[in-house]
């Protein structure tokens with residue numbers, strides 16, 4: 327069986343159990359999770375997140391980049407258009423052994439700086455090889471971003487890919 331045939335078969339099982347109507351635009355846990363696209367850190371498994379529970383934004387490292395800030399602004403605008411309350415918690419979850427730690431090498435400085443939209447000499451502040459410090463830096467970025475409404479709850483997590491355990495930062 328090809329990968330796509332296998333995935334479509336799994337979808338038929340999913341569709342068979344679907345209630346047959348779309349649920350609210352607001353995730354039931356009122357949560358936005360920013361995390362890495364790494365296949366070992368899928369929040370549906372790591373945090374047991376179920377369908378409809380959270381908006382999940384994934385990129386390389388789960389980092390708060392200009393693109394992520396733009397996405398959050400878009401979500402806030404959609405909520406405003408739909409007259410929905412903006413009472414959400416934002417969780418930033420990074421993980422150990424992240425592929426982005428490999429970008430800390432000097433030959434990848436230009437690429438890494440471009441991802442974050444910063445100058446190359448500001449890259450040290452992104453803590454590419456330290457997930458705890460990286461989460462703290464990204465929470466601070468969210469706290470100080472003018473496009474993020476004040477008063478949103480912000481939480482940082484680090485997932486250990488070697489043990490499966492998540493710790494709060």
Ligand SMILES: [Zn+2]
Nearest residue numbers: 362364424425
């Ligand atoms: Zn990663």
